[in-house]
Amino acid sequence: MASGYNRERRTHLEALAEVLPHHGLVSRMVGTDDPVLWVWHPRTGRQTIIFATPSHRGWTFLWSPGGQGSVEELELTATALRQALDGAQP
Template identity: 45%
Template sequence: MRRRHLAALAYEVESRGLVWKFAGPDESLLAVHGPRTGRQAMVVATPSGDGWYYLWPGGGMAEVARLAEVADRLHALLG
């Protein structure tokens, strides 16, 4: 399930011009890179209660259902 959520986010961030790769143990993290700025962030998808959330640096947190919004926020942070 985790990998599926990260793969969905990878597609979204790539469509916004960001570069990504799977990282960490069992490729459980998504490393996202802004090629213009050189900024990077690691994103995790984690279960919480009865749903899943994305977490990223700077206190970023959103339900996986808010996929496009998360990609937009990462683009603003890293782009």
């Protein structure tokens, strides 16, 4: 059974997944107990895994290399993620 923490994490990842297609990105939820979001750019083939984690300012999305975004600013997070997967400098 999923904990409240993992349900909240999944909720944030699902919200981000909903906006990613508008930015040309594809995603898939991976894992059940500790979910993460696998995201890839169909044109460049670049991909990353998104984590949602609590922080001192609420929940934060993290991805490699060094990317992060707020769960409160899904469009800005999706834009930063798209730039990272495009290979552009933020």
